[in-house]
Amino acid sequence: MQRSPVGVVIATRDRSASLAVTLRHLRALPERPETVVVDNASTDGTRAMLARDFPEVRVLALPANRGALARTDGVRALTTPYVAFSDDDSWWAPGALARAARLFDEHPRLGLLAAHTLVGPEQEPDPLDKVLADSPLGTATDLPGTQVLGFLACASVTRRTAYLDAGGFHPVLFFGGEETLLAYDLAARGWGVTHCPEVTAHHHPAPAPRTGRPAVQRRNELLTAWLRRPLPLALARTRCLAAEARRDPHARAALRGALARLPAALRARSPLPPHVENAARLLDGARPEARA
DSSP states (O other): OOOOSEEEEEEESSOHHHHHHHHHHHHTOTTOOOEEEEEESOOSSHHHHHHHHOTTSEEEEESSOOTTHHHHHHHHHOOSSEEEEEOTTEEEOTTHHHHHHHHHHHOTTEEEEEEEEEETTTTEEOHHHHHHHTOTTOOOTTSSSEEOSOOOGGGEEEEHHHHHHHTSSOTTTOSSSOHHHHHHHHHHTTOEEEEEEEEEEEEOOOSSOOTTHHHHHHHHHHHHHHHHSOHHHHHHHHHHHHHHHTTOHHHHHHHHHHHHHHHHHHHTOOOOOHHHHHHHHHHHHHOTTOOO
């Protein structure tokens, strides 16, 4: 059987039951993609389960939790030209990875594509799909789909060389809302990031949100501004979050977390080139909640 040009990377931690469901779906795909599971120091028997039930899956056992950076370990371990990301609660529709490979083959500047995401057993479209489809950035003649500067990590496929060129997910953010910064960095290096609804992923998140996620998302939104956006915008967003922190515990936790990581963000600060900053501003204007 011909080897699939798309490999799959899954970063996981202490979710062995849902990971097993994901791997069964991936194992049934007609593309039969090579799959790498990067285990973020799980303590729930994940590694034993993988060795027993999925011996064909390559496992990278990390000694500590590296958050989203674990995906980069997986990308480096693969040699396929394209890499699809799954979470331990998401998988790809049959034929989706083959369609993604064709799009990358046909569009050499395409660095990452955001798929159409169906959520839960009801297969309802993820609300982010409409946001991406309505992106004001429009289309480009050398790219498929609509240009975007955001995506859902567990429903994305990337060109391996582009991902590594952009540095992958950023260590300052660790995990949570890390996608926008990677999209910025890809675009800053000339890679296209687009929404391609003909490629489909399935996402079955747990019914209850994970503890602390809203605060982490807000923290990383602010850190992304400090890492890549103009200083007046980063300062304005910091003031807004500080004002909210007086009455909102999530905002308070987000602000504390951002301030703790701010020195590292300032050391890694690299403002976007003007054409990408202009695109980011255009997207800010399309979001009613955006603050500048």
